[in-house]
Amino acid sequence: MHQVHSTGFFSITGTGFTQEEVDRQYDIGQAYFNLPLEERADPKYRCDFTQGNYFGYRAANEKKIMGTDIMDNVESVNVPKFIPDYENEPFHPYLRQFRAEIEDFSRRSLELASKVFTLFSIILELPEDYFSKRHLYEDKSEDHLRYMIYSPRSAEDDAKVQNTWSRAHTDFGSLTLLWSQNVAGLQLKTPAGEWKYVPPVDNGIICNVGDTLQFWSAGYLKSTIHRVIRPPEDQAHIHRLGLFYFVRPGDQVDIKPAPSPLLRRLGHVSEDSEDAATVTGLQYVRERVKNYHNHSDYADMRGKKFRVGNLEIEDEAA
Numbered sequence: 001m002h003q004v005h006s007t008g009f010f011s012i013t014g015t016g017f018t019q020e021e022v023d024r025q026y027d028i029g030q031a032y033f034n035l036p037l038e039e040r041a042d043p044k045y046r047c048d049f050t051q052g053n054y055f056g057y058r059a060a061n062e063k064k065i066m067g068t069d070i071m072d073n074v075e076s077v078n079v080p081k082f083i084p085d086y087e088n089e090p091f092h093p094y095l096r097q098f099r100a101e102i103e104d105f106s107r108r109s110l111e112l113a114s115k116v117f118t119l120f121s122i123i124l125e126l127p128e129d130y131f132s133k134r135h136l137y138e139d140k141s142e143d144h145l146r147y148m149i150y151s152p153r154s155a156e157d158d159a160k161v162q163n164t165w166s167r168a169h170t171d172f173g174s175l176t177l178l179w180s181q182n183v184a185g186l187q188l189k190t191p192a193g194e195w196k197y198v199p200p201v202d203n204g205i206i207c208n209v210g211d212t213l214q215f216w217s218a219g220y221l222k223s224t225i226h227r228v229i230r231p232p233e234d235q236a237h238i239h240r241l242g243l244f245y246f247v248r249p250g251d252q253v254d255i256k257p258a259p260s261p262l263l264r265r266l267g268h269v270s271e272d273s274e275d276a277a278t279v280t281g282l283q284y285v286r287e288r289v290k291n292y293h294n295h296s297d298y299a300d301m302r303g304k305k306f307r308v309g310n311l312e313i314e315d316e317a318a
Contacts, residue, residue: 008189010226011180011201015112017105019203019263022179025105025243028098029147032077033241035094040077045090045215047078048294050219052286055080055144056090060151066161074166076148078246082106085140106145110137112214113175116207124260131216132291134253134281142173142248150185150228150240158230165240166228170313171210172288173248178206184232189225192293198226204250209311212249212284218257223313249281253312281310 032040038160040057047056060075079095080086082103095102117131124130150165158164165185178186180200187195188208198206214223230236249255256278257269264270287308305312 006191006222006223007188008214008222009206009226010208011199011204011206012112012116013201013204015205017112017205018030018107018178022243023103024101024240025147025179026181027057028095029077029149030241030286032092032094032147033075033149033239039094040092042092043090045077047090049289052289053260054078054142054285055086057092062263065167066164067158067245070153070157073151073153074148075151076146078146079106081110081137081141081143083138083140095171102145106245107137109145109177110135110207113177113245113247114174120213120217120221123262124220124258125262126258126260130258131174131213134249135247136250139250140252140282141250142246144246146242146244146246148242148244150242152237152239153230155236158236163230164227165230168225168227169292170214170225171208171246172212172285172292173210173246174212174216175210175247176208177245177247178208179243180204180206181240181242183235183238185228185230185240186245187227187229189227210247211288211311212255212281214313215255215311216258218263220260220263220266220268225314227313248285251280251282252277253281254262255281255284277309279311284308284311 041059045057047054047058055078058076060073061071063072064070065072077092079091079102080089114132114135117135118128121128121130168189182200184197186198188198190196208226209221209223211223213221231240257263260269288306291306305314
């Protein structure tokens with residue numbers, strides 16, 4: 001598990017998801033994005049970024065980036081957990097016909113993530129369910145299954161924004177599952193400050209640690225900065241479709257350094273760290289979403305810190 005301690009990115013295979021199931025989810029996502037824009041962008045089903053709410057549809061081509069006249073080229077739809085608390089959250093009518101399949105995929109995604117959480121608990125010498133019980137499917141949280149697509153831009157337009165398709169960022173929650181696809185572009189920032197491609201994994205899932213696991217582990221687990229750039233020329237004309245599950249802590253879960261014997265021995269946490277002021281999962285994620293999306297130009301975020309309570313993370317957006 002050296003990767004989670006140094007870069008925060010790792011991959012898993014033998015996940016229990018068949019390739020047919022994954023392909024089916026990609027097909028559902030592609031069919032949704034094939035809908036007429038006015039249909040998928042119905043205001044009733046949009047994300048409300050002003051409230052930090054990330055459930056629903058996020059449109060492309062609505063925001064200029066990096067101080068240029070080039071428009072953002074990514075759109076997505078985020079599907080919350082299938083629990084009674086979210087029955088009134090945005091869920092597009094087109095997707096409702098696939099509800100059973102999407103719900104099954106959503107629930108099994110968190111089941112898989114819970115196994116990873118068990119490993120992290122063991123590594124930190126905590127009770128095996130320390131992290132998994134803070135991410136229960138039936139509890140309210142900002143978890144979501146995401147279908148996301150990048151539309152190609154001309155080489156000339158991409159050059160104006162340093163070939164950026166998704167600006168450098170960390171993920172706001174605990175763990176991200178990214179089903180492998182073959183269009184290149186995803187890069188992580190190494191501890192040495194270099195950008196490295198994250199290669200696809202046949203029949204596998206790429207995972208990365210998010211902010212809240214970094215906070216719980218007092219920095220032992222890394223929420224690594226990553227980005228998406230223009231693919232190589234032989235793929236630059238392809239629409240880049242992605243399938244994700246974003247795991248985020250329960251709304252009422254406290255985020256503060258865990259009482260880990262390992263972290264204490266390493267000097268990462270002190271005996272009184274549990275007495276630190278707490279921030280809840282909902283509070284952190286909502287404030288992070290608002291901060292990240294309510295900018296007219298993201299260049300001014302580079303190198304700055306984002307802070308809520310005692311929690312602070314580098315906010316390298318570009």
